[in-house]
Amino acid sequence: MNSFTMGRRGFMSAGLGLASMPLWNATAGLAADSAQLRMVWWGSEERARRTKEAVQLFEGSNEGVKVATEFMGWDDYWPRLATQVAGGNAPDFIQMDYRYMFEYARRGAILPLDQYLGSTLKIADFGDVNLKSCSVDGKLYGANVGVNAFGVISDAAAWRDAGIEPPTYGTTWEQYAEKAEAYGKAAKGKKKHASADGSGNENLFEGWLIGRGKSLYNTEGGLGYEPADATEWFTYWAELRKAGGCVPADVQALFKNTIETSPLTLGYAATDFGYSNQFVGFQKLNKPALSVTSQPVLTNGKPNHYLKPSQMFSVFAKSKAPEVTAKLINFLVREPAGALILGVERGVPASPAIRDALIPQLDGPSSEVVKFISALSPYVGPLPPAPPQGAGEINTALVRISQEVAFEASTPEDGAASLLAEAKRVLKKG
Template sequence: MTIRIDRRQFLMGSTALLATGAVGAGPALAQDTRMRLIFWGSQARADRTNGVTDLFEKANAGTTIDTEFLAWNDYWPKLATQTAGGNAPDVIQMDYRYIVEYAKRGAIAPLDDLSTQLALKDFDQDQIDGGKVDGKLYGISLGANSVALIVNTAAFQEAGVDVPGPATTYEDLKTIGEAFKSKNVRGGMKAFQDGSGVEPALENWLRQQGKALYTADGKPGFTAEDLTAWFQLWADLRDAGVIVSADEQALDTGPLEQTMVSLGKAAVTFANSNQLVAFQAINKDKLTLANFPRLTADSKGGHYRKPSMFWSISGSSAIKDRAAEFVGFFVNDPEAGKVLGVERGIPCSAAVREAITPTLDEGSQIALKFVSGLGDLLGPLPPSPPANAGEVATALLTKSQEVAFGQQSPTDAGPAFFQEASEILSRAG
């Protein structure tokens, strides 16, 4: 039997890892094997994941997989506590933001010696490279995705405005927002959420200017002046009444059900392309995907194909070989791929992509076409975020709320955040 602990979804906002290194693995069990697996996500993700664990259990008599899933905000404290206590699950869902930190602490194991079990022969090379830390493989990508806007198409139809598209700019946000206001869409729905505390939105905006969130050596890739301009951009939109209020945005505590789109507060929210499936499952209105705004209609985009998340193997697991066999099955088996669809992103195995494409529903087809059709919006994958990057993301969210609630001006908040981020990152060294 598979244990299914029902906790709900995630998006941004995070906490830093508490934990320490791990001891080496002992010998694998010869026959009956019990494997533990932990991930963040929605009930829909849990159902798909458990469908694949059931397939693996049927194909591997004597193996039982116990799964646990939590919302994003709850996941990292729980995993850090388990890791610190030497009780980490065998297979761990890992994020690009944290993989460096966990790898450097020995909390997850290098996977290069498990290549036979993983069988990544037709895997996209950029997705393999995305799971490496200091040249060693620590994470197996569960799908390629990109940042994206989740757009309520019905609300845009009611406003009489075209949905955002490839040429939509930040300047257009005000025009679109004013149209929503003038039509009083659904009694006051705003066009957009407040994106000032969304780390991927800031990164995308910086990349369009040839800058970065982090440098390759783990320093801030932006200036205090950049952050002042960022906070001011959103303050102007907030003052114009075309994005949600500070009180409304504060309702977004992590689960997808609490996002501005799902609560009916805004027609657009910042997310990831693979999340369209989960968003659509909890929203009655038809949703679609759009790219993040450009600085100007002809400016370079700030997107990149990112591993949506990884499977990593605990550094303390006593069954690393069997855990790697499960991971290999999860990402390479065509029947597993049909169960998973694109909820975790576009499959990285060419054979799995070919097998599942005819089986995808409309929302999944939208996600696949979006990631495949980014065109000139697409740039190179940045280096893995440095250790403590999650703490920086939390600091950004906190600072954005202080500005939104009028506790600090953008002029003061930019330098204050830059100093805080610099101090956080210096501790990671």
């Protein structure tokens, strides 16, 4: 998923003239106290249904507590949140992403939760790895909602109807292109393209780089790849696009970083890319049975996947009811009553006790997610270096430049040069 369309300077200043103009709905504008909370997340309608059901149960068991909820798509979420944080009136309960956690934590926008560990937050059984994945500079800034990994989501029946076996674990990048091109020549009807265009997908680009022993960013906060890497990436997709293996530029441009606007969901492609926690949402919106498998791999390359917190639940640093907010977080991630309602839609729960309680009640799509995480082990390496401040702006640049290349307004070489120049400019501001 992508986009942090407001720049780092905007993050600090955007709210100065807008602090009195909340962007959430009117019911979410209540002043927070011990009984009134505001909660926000990004995601699909399925995520919203589950979350609201769990929140209502929390309200019912905590007399006097009311939670005003709001959700939206990824693209809208981050600019709105940045404006609210800068204005000092963000929601108490914030769904946070690993990419942005470091930036928000180091700016003092979200609250360290260490003071609640062992009391309000009873998440010790998450283990050191999961706790560290939600920590910055030795302090805990969120509760891991679930473990997930990035992969390939396919309508396997569409592939087989075209006489081609769908991608699976261990499929190489070369094989993926060959399969996609063959599918494009054989398929009929609307779903005539094998694949979405992944050229603007930062998560997929990251897997491409990791397999080559590189990364989006290095440990010093600089870029972890060279112009030649980006050129090769854009060229791969340009050739696949030309061969009819992935959707054309005008179809990919319909994608707005939501499951609903995916080329797979819209019926233009047999395959798209997403995090494992999104699989349930994809299946909800797609009639054919879907499958999830690993990203393409590099022949003799390094493991190009990693397990990360799918999201985390954090507390706004200026919340007037931080302990009640922490209590709601605990209810959703560690108490069976709340966590079982959320299921695996946000990822496989970090708590072994919750996983054990959840497995017997899993439906087919949820079971697929758990199986995927288990089967991915041979392809999993360590977490990459943390994204630096400004990484969201670079993500936005990748999306824009990939579209310029797709529409042939730029060559892969020029697109790569533009991407690195813009990325270095953004990072230099830090």
